Every structure is written in structure tokens, then in C-alpha cells.
Amino acid sequence: MNEVQMEVYMKQLQDRQHQAQHAAATAQEAGLAPDLDFLVFALGGEEFAVKLLGVKSVLALPPTTPVPYMPDYYKGIVNLRGQIVSVIDLRIKLKLEFENSSETSVIVLESGKTCIGVVVDSINRVLSVKAEKDVLPVKLLDVETLLMSEKL
């Protein structure tokens, strides 16, 4: 995806997030567990997912500014609309084989005040899971744990 396509995609994701928030609120009022939306992406030939609500942004692989003293999987910092965000490459950290393509993207995850960008091979789709019914068909990436463990 190029930058413009990415921008459009981000807009769609944001709409989806708003819908999900609204639906969750409605479900809560009715005393039901809400449906959950996930963003599914590929990493080293496998599919993973993150909770859609924890996604702050998606970007086409941007040029990063390297940071001294950091390990190789730490790509560097980027300017995300005026905010400085760290980008890490999990493919390097997990020693996965990879090749950058036009599909390579960065998912910026947010939890509380912490924010981090993660390089992925591709962003595949949004997955909606019925609460208490469906089993998530892909591995879930726990954003909070990831952000915590990235005290590198």
C-alpha cells in the first residue's frame, strides 16, 4: 500500500473503531459482553491479531531515524503527526525471515500514554469475533504486555 491508500485505510479503521466503541457501549447497557474487533496482520508467514481499539494508526513503512545504543530490532523514531514514536521490528526480534515489500507496514499501538510502532509484513483484515462464542482463529498479540516488555 502507498501512503495515500494507507491514509484511506486508516480512516476506515477509525470508523470501525467508533462503531465498535458504540456497539460495546450498547452491549454493556444491555448487560451483554460486546463483540470484539481485531486487526489481523502477517508476520513471518503467520497471522496474528491485535485488538482494534488499541491501534492508534497504520503507516506505510516510513523512513526511521536510528537511535544510538539500541539493539538491531529497534528501527528508530518516526514523526507521527508531531509526536515522536519508536518503531520496532518484531521480525528481527523473533528472528523471522522477511523481505520488505509494498505491503510492509507499521501498526502503531497505544496503551495508556505509551505508544509504539511495530513493523509487520502486511495488514490483512479486520476480524469481528462474537463474544463468548467464537474462538479467535489467529494468535493474539497482547499489546499491553508487548509495550511493557519493550523497556528495552
Add this chain to the structure above:
Amino acid sequence: MDDFEREMKTGFLDEAEQMLADAEQCFLGIEKSVNDPTLKAQIFEQILRLAHNIKGSAAAVGFEELSKFTHHFESLLLKVKKNEVATDAAVVGLLLKGNDQMRVMLKELKEDLTAHFDNGALINEIMTATANSVHVKPAAEAAWTPSASTAAPQPVSMAVSEYSPAVTASATAEPAGEAGGGKVAVASGTESIRVSLERLDALINHVGELVIAQTFLSEYKESLGVLSEDEALQKQISELEKITSEIQHISMSLRMVPLRQTFQKMQRIVRDTSKAVGKEVIFFTTGDDTEIDKTVLERIGDPLVHLIRNAVDHGLESADARRAAKKVPSGTIHLSAHHQGGNIVIEVRDDGGGLDAAKLLAKAIEKGILPAGAQLSDNDAYQLIFAPGFSTKAEVSELSGRGVGMDVVRSNIKALQGTIQIQTRLGHGTCFRVILPLTLAIVDGMIVRLGGERYIVPLANISESVRPRRQDVDVASPGTVETIRHRGETLPVFRLAELLGRPNAHPNAWESIALVVRDLKEHPFSLLVDDIVGSQQVVIKPLGADIAGLPGIAGGAILGDGQAALILDINQIIEAAS
């Protein structure tokens, strides 16, 4: 609690804080006014008005305990004003204690709007003092004493009934505004509104972006081809440049607040410290309207308290010693502030004994900080007081710490990108000069290139930049370090790329640019970079928790082309390397 109520309460707390600070000023004036009934009356008039305002507004926004306490406080004040209670040190002490208690309540309420307090003991103390008025008018004693205990709860209900009209009036009409700040805060006649720091910072952040976009546009307009001939377009771009810089200027000034409140606090510190060590001190301040960034202000308070205490405790001699030195028995401490270039200078000046270089040196040797027989210039000897574990006074005093103070003071000031200097003359006094940047939000940066990477070095760190000539470079040999001869100085060479662990493109010093760094404390040295790209004012941005706190990295910034870059802390990098 709804938003409206919360806003009202928070608004009150901010105002009450200022009122208490004003009140404290008045209290400190009381002792000086004992022999001047007119001045005393004025002062008490002012304090009563402040207390009354706090009482009324506190009740209006629902802080009943604070209101109740203030009511008792007010009763005492009233008696003192009418001279029914003697204005002795004990009463002034009690009033200050009451003022402190209110401050404590405000502080806790700020953290928790529903906080509760046990003021019983202090209220009793105040009521006893209030009831003591009978000693001044002995005839009334018999009539007063028996009813004192039964009458005690009464003022509380009075407070409610007396002030309930004000409650409804201010709650319906103008929440928290009218009753509180009306008379006191807006003394200068200019109107003001309160804005949260968070929103202000968001604004400043966006203005930073605007400036960057503007810089880009200004650079780009040269390369517009045919369009660069378009006068109207060029004119508009120039116009935009002017407006942007004006907006930046104004938005930066929004964060600036006067030093007044901090200086007022120091008055109290001097009073308490001088009482404790039994010295007469004349304290005066100048330039308390000097403005400083709010963040800097918040963090300069503690170091200043330390410097002031030190000046009273260590700086000034005892009255006897002063008489022996043919000085007036009471010492003078002058706290001043002024702007100088892009910095603010705060000075703490005492007319005490001054620092004795020989004594300092002897002490350092005795403490094992320096080896026996060490020689230092006077100036270097003065710096010893910043060494950890150094105290010049023989006995440790409870007030100015146990010699852990000055090194902490200096590191606090360094953390604010400031410096501290000492001027001293034996027998005549000492002046500590703290030099701070006006703001921590922006920095004048030099953008340097290392290979394909760009870094920002604060311009303040660099005294000059040169391209060394080949014959001036002494390459390292075993046992020596590489140096550059420049203007009669021999400067050790550090390669920035190496210090940062980055690939080094130019191994030879004469193919690089040398930044000359002169710190007051360190020996001057040179720092090699591949090239200087330019200089730019940058807005300092926080880095993510994962890389914040890396040694030598002060923060991040966005360059003119939209790329993120790191701001380096040269002192830290060198410290980490050596």
C-alpha cells in the same frame, strides 16, 4: 460530583492558593509593624479580607471544613486587629501555623476534592488564643470564662447562617470567580482567564508544528521554478513567516509566570531559618516580576530554598563575629532576578564572611576528597562546596542539611540545563548566581551530520566550530590522546560517532568539523562531527518510555523536512565516555 462542580472547586483552589501566599506576606509584615499602628491596621485589614474571601468561597463551593477553620481563624484575626489580643510572637506564630494548615488542606484538596481534615486541635488552640482576650480586659474575665466552652460550637452555625446569602449568590451567578479573585488577584486591572497547562502545551506543540511547516515553506519557495517569479505568492509567504514567528513568540510567552510567589516563599524560609539559628537577617528581593517558564519555576524552588538556608546558616556570621569584624550586627541577604540574553539569572547574595579558599582546601584534604598536599586555585577551591559530602561548618546544623545539599543543588540546576557560579570575597560576602534557560520547551540547536544520520546539539553547549588544519592535529600515540591545537589551547579530541557507537565516516580529524565545547568546570575539548547541516530552533518533544533516559539523549525534535531527530546532551555523553 459533576464537571461543573469540579471545575468550580478546582478554580477555587487555585485562587485560594494565591490568596494564602498573599496572606503570608502580610503575616511576615506584622512583626515589623509592631510600632506602627497604621501599618498594622492596614495589614490586618488585608489579611481579614483574604480570610473572609477564602471562608466565603470555600463555603460556596462546598469545602465546609476549610470554611469552618477559616472562620475560627478570622475570629482570632478580628480580636488581634481590635487589639483585644496582644500581637506577640506566640500569636503571630499561631497565625502562621493556621496559614500553613490551610495550605496543607488546599494541597490535599487539590489531590482529592473530597478529602477530610481533623482540625480540632488547632481550632482549639486558636479558640483559646481568641478567648485570651480577657487578659487584656481583666474586667470582662468573669463574664467570659464560664461561657467560653458552651459558646464554642456557636460560631460554626453562625458561619453558615451568616454566609449563606453569599453561597447562593456566588453559586448561581458567578461560580468561584466573584467571591475569590475579584478584589485581590486582579489588582493590576488587566483581565485574565485561567487555562489548564495541558491545553496550553497542546497549543504550543501545534505552534511548533506550524513553525516547522513554515520553515519548510520558506526554504521551498526558492525552488518553485516559474512560481518563484510570482511576486504576490512570494509576498504572501513572507507575510506568513512574520505572522508565524509572532504566534510562536506569543505562545511561548504564555507559559511564562513571574517569580513572585517563589520569592515570597523565600521570605518565610529566611524568617524560620534565622529564628532557628538566632541571627538577625535583613532580607530583600528585587526583580520578583521577572518571568520564567512554569516548569522551570516549579523545579527551581527546592534549590533556591537550599541556597537561602545556606546563606543564613553558613554564609552570614553570628552577630558577635560581625561586630568583631566592624560590620552591622544584622546580616543582609539579597535575592534578585533579571533577564540576560536568553537566560534568567537568579542571585542569592549575602554580606557574610565569604568563602575561605584555604579553609575549603584543608577541609577537603581532611575529608579525603583531595590527596594531602593538593594545590588548587581559589576558584577551584570554591567549587569544592559542590563536592558530595562536603560541609564547611564544623557542627552539622539541622537546618542546612548535612553537607548533602550543594551537590544536589548543582545537579538540580544542571538538570534544568542551567549553571551555578560563585562569586566571593573573604570578609565581604558570597554571591551564588544561578543561570537558567528561559524555557525548557524549545532549544536553539545546531544540526550536525554523522554519516547519513543527523543529530541536534544545543547551541549553548558549543562555543565555536572549526575545521582543523592538518598540521594542528596531533594523532594519538600509545600513552597520549589525540589533540587539536587551536588558538593556543590544546583540545582533546572526541569523535561523536564513536561516543554514540555509530559508524564513523571520517577517521581523520582534519576531514571533520570540530565543535569546541567549553564548560566552566570541565577542561575544554573538541567534538568531531562529519558536517554541520544548519541551525534551527526546535521544539523539544518527549521520547517514548522505551528510549527516554538513554545516556546523552535529552529528547527528540522534528526537523524542517518532517523527519524526527534526537537532541543530544553533550555533557552527559562525555561523562558516560570518561
